[in-house]
Structure formats: structure tokens, C-alpha cells
Amino acid sequence: MIAEFRLPDLGEGLTEAEVVQWLVAPGDTVALNQTLAEVETAKAVVELPSPYEGVVSTLHAGAGDTVAVGAPLIAFDVEGADGASQSASSAAAGGEAQQPNLVGYGAAPSSQGRPQRRARRAAAAGRAVDTAVLEAAPHDATPAPSVEEVVERPRSTPPVRAYAKRLGVDLVLVAAAVGDRIITRADIDDYAERVGTGGGGTAPSVDAGRPSRPSFVAGDGRPETRIPVRGVRRHTAAAMVESAFTAPHVTVFHTVDVTATMELLASLRADRSLDGHRIGPLAVVAKAVCLALPRTPGLNSRWDDAAGEIVQHGFVDLGIAAATERGLIVPIIRDAETLTLSDLADAVAALATTARAGKTPPSDLAGGTFSISNIGVFGVDAGTPILPPGQSGIIAVGAIRRQPWEHRGEIALRDVMTLSLSFDHRVVDGAEGARFLKDVADILQEPGRAMLLR
Known part of the structure; x- marks a missing residue:
């Protein structure tokens, strides 16, 4: 049948x-x-x-x-x-x-x-590069690898990979020639003929193991590269255009001394009872956001244009922006306000693992109420993040830098971070946005203040 x-x-x-x-x-x-x-x-x-x-x-x-x-x-x-x-x-x-x-x-x-049959791994051993932006930068704010340093597993079918292996052709080099599409047997044959592998030779090596970029000739004879826009990247582009031209964005900034937070994290890492929990600055920011949102519920709301209403959520479905090789995604931690700091850290780690493998299910990418974008991992201090559609607030976390700072009337070396908050001005006014950002900053500056919040 x-x-x-x-x-x-x-x-x-x-x-x-x-x-x-x-x-x-x-x-x-x-x-x-x-x-x-x-x-x-x-x-x-x-x-x-x-x-x-x-x-x-x-x-x-x-x-x-x-x-x-x-x-x-x-x-x-x-x-x-x-x-x-x-x-x-x-x-x-x-x-x-x-x-x-x-x-x-x-x-x-x-x-x-x-x-x-065992599922195929997302990337070949030794070639995988972690591009999920899900953990805060270290003190020196070392930038993540550049695009040229990322070597993605070429997209091809098992028979094509076997055929390339028989000819002694490296699919990474073929991918550099054909661009962002599925590699075919014809591509293997074309590459073998160009480089003269002769059906069993070895493909030429590339300096430092990096593939050359795909090259095409523009109308005026100069080289250019064309990358198809599809899948996650196409969806992200459409969503960002919709958000930017629908909600009036306002961004406010605040630089805060987070030395006390970093000392807290050092003590938690030394606590053997917390072994297995990777608690980092991003988890602390997430906890601070969850504690601060009830004081300014407009940041945890959405604008319902059809009904002419502002919908305030009684829960926090927290989005964590992640940059992957396929584009930006924002997986969601459901009911984040109910989680402890260690629970939030575990949830962030789970999102990172899934995002790295490219296996985040569609159900985990929709319905967020507030989002966090960690730009500090790129060594960036501040920015103006665009709201995910349907949300009224997103906070960008900048790099943590050790620098001279006023502390108790004197100049001292302190750990400093800049927070950037974008919000929908239809839902949140300037005073509310500033109050929320200050609440988050106060918790990061003095984590004990969290005990005073309801």
C-alpha cells in the first residue's frame, strides 16, 4: 500500500x-x-x-x-x-x-x-562555532569571532557528501564557491574540474583553514557576493520592518556600576551546592527584569490596535535574543517571573544549546512579553534595539568593562555596564521607561535591593 x-x-x-x-x-x-x-x-x-x-x-x-x-x-x-x-x-x-x-x-x-536512525549533528566536529548570543561578555569584553572565522557545515545530501569524499573534494571549499545553497553533484564536478582534482586528488588548502568568499562579477566588472534571503533571516527582516514602522520607538540609556553583581556571581560559582548551574550576568539581568516589571506593567504589555486596548500581561514570557548563522531568533522562557536565579540560568543554558543546534521549535519563538538582547558579547557598550512585534519593551545589555569610576567619593576601578531600553511610546511614557531602567540598574548595582521589591 x-x-x-x-x-x-x-x-x-x-x-x-x-x-x-x-x-x-x-x-x-x-x-x-x-x-x-x-x-x-x-x-x-x-x-x-x-x-x-x-x-x-x-x-x-x-x-x-x-x-x-x-x-x-x-x-x-x-x-x-x-x-x-x-x-x-x-x-x-x-x-x-x-x-x-x-x-x-x-x-x-x-x-x-x-x-x-540517529539524528545528524548540527555541525561537523571541529568546525562548529557557537554563534548563539546567550551569555554576557567577560571583563575584557572580547568580541565574538568574525563572520570570516565561522566555518559552517556545508549544506548537502548524504549521497553528495559521499560523492565528494570519493573525489577528494572538500565541501567547505565548494560551499565557498556556490554560496548559501544546497551543494549538488554538478557543483562537485565543476569544482573538481576547475581545481584539477582529477577524480581522486586533494583539493587545495585555504590559509588558516578559512574558505575563500564566493565571487561573482557585477555589471561593471568588479566582484560582489549575492546571498539569498530566506528562512529565518527573511522572517526576521519582515518582523523588524513591521515593528520599526508600526510602534514609535524610544530608547533610553543608563550606565551602572555592577561590581557588586560580579562579586555575587563569584561567590555563587564557589558554592558547591550550585555546581551544575552556570549562573552568569545575563541570568542576573533576567532576574532583575522580572522583579522590576510589576512596578512598571506598561513594559510588560502589548498594543491591541484592533480592540483599541492596551493588554497588560500578568506573567513574564521572557525573550532572549540569539544571533545564529541562520539569523536572529528570540526563544522564550515561559513564566520567567516564577523562576529562581539558578532556574533562569538553567533556562538560558538550555536555550543556548537548542539555538546552537538550530533546533528551537517554532512554539518557543512566539508569544514573548518582554525581551533581552545581549550585545555585550560582541564588545559593544550600547545600542538601540528594535522591539519584537507584539512587545512594548526590550533591554540591551552592554559589555562589562573594568574602568575608573566614582565610588564613595573616590575614583576606583569598578565593573561598569550600560543598559539600553527601547519601548513603545504608545504604551509607555518616558517617566515609566526611566523608572523601569533605574529599577533594573539598582538591582544590578546592589543585588540586596531585590529584597525590598514586591
């Missing part, structure tokens, strides 16, 4: 996805819940598990193709109701098996089922 697997509803109103790569090919025997492919939506890269056990008969889309939700994606040859393999749900009348509605949901593998 032929069973069609259609692209499922990936949630959050997403209507299409791009096939990043297939992990199976026609003729392969697959197990229930085995990963079939990786697809990229406007918000994240998602692994698609198989809702069937059977043999792959047809791939309806190729790597790099965009598929609409509900369109056929892959077909299987599956055994009938009396066979050993069954769909995640019972077969539908008419000979076509019914598939689960949501990615990741379906029947658990039977005890007689075949073992699952």
Missing part, C-alpha cells in the same frame, strides 16, 4: 517550509519516527520524523525546494493492516494511511520496530 506523507502544520501560522536536506532516499527502509529530512521554516530548522514503517518509494521535493503545508512530501510502500509495520495512526479508507498532524507527535515505536 502506498502511503503519502504531506508536509504537516509546523505551527504558529507557518504555511511553507524549505527542504534543507533529505536523510533518506528512494529504496531505503525506514523505521517509525526515524528522521526523514530537515526542513527550514521562517523560524527554525525542524526534523521530520517518519509516521510510517516501510520503504521509501518517492521523494516529491528535492533539497532546496519550498513545499506548502499539506502538499505531498514523500511516499512510502507500507505493509497492510495484517503486516508487521503500521502507521502512527490507523490506515485511512481508500488505501492511503493517515499521518499525524504535528511534527514529533505520533505512535511510539513498537517493541518489534527497527531502531531509529
Whole structure:
């Protein structure tokens, strides 16, 4: 019996996805819940598990193709109701098996089922670079690696990778030539012919292991590079344009002495009972934000234009902005106001791990009520962050620097940080914004003040 697997509803109103790569090919025997492919939506890269056990008969889309939700994606040859393999749900009348509605949901593998194929790692060992901006900068505010220092695993299918290996071609170098798209066998052949690998030679090395940039010739004969705008980056661009031209942004700045916070963190790191909790400055800022928001609820609100109302949230779904190789994402810590400092630190670490792997689910990228952007990790002191759509406040955390500062009537070396708060001036007036920023700064300057807040 032929069973069609259609692209499922990936949630959050997403209507299409791009096939990043297939992990199976026609003729392969697959197990229930085995990963079939990786697809990229406007918000994240998602692994698609198989809702069937059977043999792959047809791939309806190729790597790099965009598929609409509900369109056929892959077909299987599956055994009938009396066979050993069954769909995640019972077969539908008419000979076509019914598939689960949501990615990741379906029947658990039977005890007689075949073992699952292990999911592909997000980046090759030795080439992965942590680009998730989820932890505050150290004292010296050392910038993160530049784009030229980041070597991403080339996007290709398993057969193409095997073909390149047979020819002795390094896919990193091919990726540098073809740009940000799926590498094909033709790309491998073109590269091998250009560099003269001769079907078994070794591709030329690149200084310091860095690939050269893809080169194209502009109309006037000078070189230029063209990078397709799609997936997460396209969605982010549209959201930022919508926010910038809908909400009137105002940004205020405050520089604060955070020496006491850094001393607190040093004492927490020395506490053996907190082993396993990576508590850093970003977690303290998150806790300070959660404590300060109830005093200025306008910062934890949204403007409902259709209803002509300002909606104040009785909870804090805290967004943590993260820069990844696919673009900016803002994963959410739900009910952050209920978490302890160590719980917040654990939540930030979990977001970092998921963001690095490019596996943040769409459900974790929507519905935030307030956000934090850590620009200090790049060695930047201050900025004017743009509000995520539907939010009235976002705070940018600058680099922590050791510098001369007035302290108790004298000049001393202190740890100093600048906070930048952007807010929607339709919802929050200047006095409210300044009061909130001062509350956050006071907690960072004297963490004991948190005991005075309700």
C-alpha cells in the first residue's frame, strides 16, 4: 500500500517550509519516527520524523525546494493492516494511511520496530562555532569571532557528501564557491574540474583553514557576493520592518556600576551546592527584569490596535535574543517571573544549546512579553534595539568593562555596564521607561535591593 506523507502544520501560522536536506532516499527502509529530512521554516530548522514503517518509494521535493503545508512530501510502500509495520495512526479508507498532524507527535515505536536512525549533528566536529548570543561578555569584553572565522557545515545530501569524499573534494571549499545553497553533484564536478582534482586528488588548502568568499562579477566588472534571503533571516527582516514602522520607538540609556553583581556571581560559582548551574550576568539581568516589571506593567504589555486596548500581561514570557548563522531568533522562557536565579540560568543554558543546534521549535519563538538582547558579547557598550512585534519593551545589555569610576567619593576601578531600553511610546511614557531602567540598574548595582521589591 502506498502511503503519502504531506508536509504537516509546523505551527504558529507557518504555511511553507524549505527542504534543507533529505536523510533518506528512494529504496531505503525506514523505521517509525526515524528522521526523514530537515526542513527550514521562517523560524527554525525542524526534523521530520517518519509516521510510517516501510520503504521509501518517492521523494516529491528535492533539497532546496519550498513545499506548502499539506502538499505531498514523500511516499512510502507500507505493509497492510495484517503486516508487521503500521502507521502512527490507523490506515485511512481508500488505501492511503493517515499521518499525524504535528511534527514529533505520533505512535511510539513498537517493541518489534527497527531502531531509529540517529539524528545528524548540527555541525561537523571541529568546525562548529557557537554563534548563539546567550551569555554576557567577560571583563575584557572580547568580541565574538568574525563572520570570516565561522566555518559552517556545508549544506548537502548524504549521497553528495559521499560523492565528494570519493573525489577528494572538500565541501567547505565548494560551499565557498556556490554560496548559501544546497551543494549538488554538478557543483562537485565543476569544482573538481576547475581545481584539477582529477577524480581522486586533494583539493587545495585555504590559509588558516578559512574558505575563500564566493565571487561573482557585477555589471561593471568588479566582484560582489549575492546571498539569498530566506528562512529565518527573511522572517526576521519582515518582523523588524513591521515593528520599526508600526510602534514609535524610544530608547533610553543608563550606565551602572555592577561590581557588586560580579562579586555575587563569584561567590555563587564557589558554592558547591550550585555546581551544575552556570549562573552568569545575563541570568542576573533576567532576574532583575522580572522583579522590576510589576512596578512598571506598561513594559510588560502589548498594543491591541484592533480592540483599541492596551493588554497588560500578568506573567513574564521572557525573550532572549540569539544571533545564529541562520539569523536572529528570540526563544522564550515561559513564566520567567516564577523562576529562581539558578532556574533562569538553567533556562538560558538550555536555550543556548537548542539555538546552537538550530533546533528551537517554532512554539518557543512566539508569544514573548518582554525581551533581552545581549550585545555585550560582541564588545559593544550600547545600542538601540528594535522591539519584537507584539512587545512594548526590550533591554540591551552592554559589555562589562573594568574602568575608573566614582565610588564613595573616590575614583576606583569598578565593573561598569550600560543598559539600553527601547519601548513603545504608545504604551509607555518616558517617566515609566526611566523608572523601569533605574529599577533594573539598582538591582544590578546592589543585588540586596531585590529584597525590598514586591
